[in-house]
Amino acid sequence: MQFPLRSSPQKDSALKNTEPIIKFENFSFYYGKKKVISDVSFPVYKNSITALIGPSGCGKTTVLKSINLLYRENPEARAEGKIIFEGVNILNDKYDVVELRKKIGMVFQKPNPFPGSIYDNVVFGPRIFGVKNRKKLNDICERSLKLAALWDEVKNDLRKSALNLSGGQQQRLCIARTLALEPEVILLDEPASALDPFSTLKIEDLMYQLKNNYTILIVTHNMQQAARISDYVAFLFAGEDMIARLIEFGKSNEVFIKPVKKLTEDYIVGRLG
Ligand SMILES: Nc1ncnc2c1ncn2[C@@H]1O[C@H](COP(=O)(O)OP(=O)(O)O)[C@@H](O)[C@H]1O
Ligand SMILES: [Mg+2]
Numbered sequence: 150m151q152f153p154l155r156s157s158p159q160k161d162s163a164l165k166n167t168e169p170i171i172k173f174e175n176f177s178f179y180y181g182k183k184k185v186i187s188d189v190s191f192p193v194y195k196n197s198i199t200a201l202i203g204p205s206g207c208g209k210t211t212v213l214k215s216i217n218l219l220y221r222e223n224p225e226a227r228a229e230g231k232i233i234f235e236g237v238n239i240l241n242d243k244y245d246v247v248e249l250r251k252k253i254g255m256v257f258q259k260p261n262p263f264p265g266s267i268y269d270n271v272v273f274g275p276r277i278f279g280v281k282n283r284k285k286l287n288d289i290c291e292r293s294l295k296l297a298a299l300w301d302e303v304k305n306d307l308r309k310s311a312l313n314l315s316g317g318q319q320q321r322l323c324i325a326r327t328l329a330l331e332p333e334v335i336l337l338d339e340p341a342s343a344l345d346p347f348s349t350l351k352i353e354d355l356m357y358q359l360k361n362n363y364t365i366l367i368v369t370h371n372m373q374q375a376a377r378i379s380d381y382v383a384f385l386f387a388g389e390d391m392i393a394r395l396i397e398f399g400k401s402n403e404v405f406i407k408p409v410k411k412l413t414e415d416y417i418v419g420r421l422g
Pocket of ligand 2: 209211
């Protein structure tokens with residue numbers, strides 16, 4: 150198998166970092182009585198990019214929604230096992246959801262800016278958390294847009310509607326909105342699947358820059374993309390019983406070149422799903 154793997158000092162340092170910021174421990178998930186994920190355990194290492202891969206319906210979005218407790222909005226949904234974040238099991242009922250979502254931001258498949266100005270979109274989170282000072286909000290807006298590699302394109306249009314931006318710009322705006330809260334972890338659910346190849350590369354470059362200061366967990370269907378940008382990869386797969394299990398987890402430069410499991414190899418070369 151030949152995938153272009155970027156190699157850089159950043160990548161090497163990410164691989165040397167052995168401290169997980171998140172740990173899934175015997176994690177299972179149910180929608181009503183239906184079990185959809187069974188007994189998944191894997192670490193998410195700090196300041197690295199972990200790619201979640203697997204065919205449609207194997208629970209990738211559910212895994213992301215579990216990490217920032219978004220699934221709680223669905224009364225039918227139930228998680229079992231542990232997700233340890235900074236040493237604490239966040240599935241514990243007492244965990245403060247609002248605080249958690251500040252530390253763990255999520256970017257969705259379809260860019261979802263709300264119908265307001267670019268500025269209002271970016272500072273939405275900080276305002277919710279009580280930041281009122283205009284100068285402070287301006288600084289947050291500029292810093293977040295710069296981090297999301299969008300500042301130069303929009304700095305003269307901050308008061309214009311976010312909905313006038315292109316799809317790729319809207320997705321970077323959603324990333325800026327997440328960064329405005331200074332999260333520890335950024336979850337991205339197929340963030341480039343609705344974008345053209347050029348915008349996709351911009352998002353990939355951006356993630357590559359961001360991993361120096363953030364931990365990134367990204368769902369992607371694109372194996373080339375996963376191989377290009379990720380340090381670690383987790384492969385989920387649901388068999389005939391339709392219950393997803395973790396088939397393989399490892400360093401991307403090992404899994405994409407020499408997967409341990411036959412099923413992993415079949416998936417990454419395109420023989421499955
Ligand atoms: N709200 C829901 N209610 C019931 N079943 C759901 C719901 N959301 C997802 N599922 C089921 O859970 C499984 C995993 O879905 P999902 O996490 O969206 O997978 P992926 O993101 O890998 O495509 C699928 O079988 C899907 O049909
Ligand atoms: Mg999904």
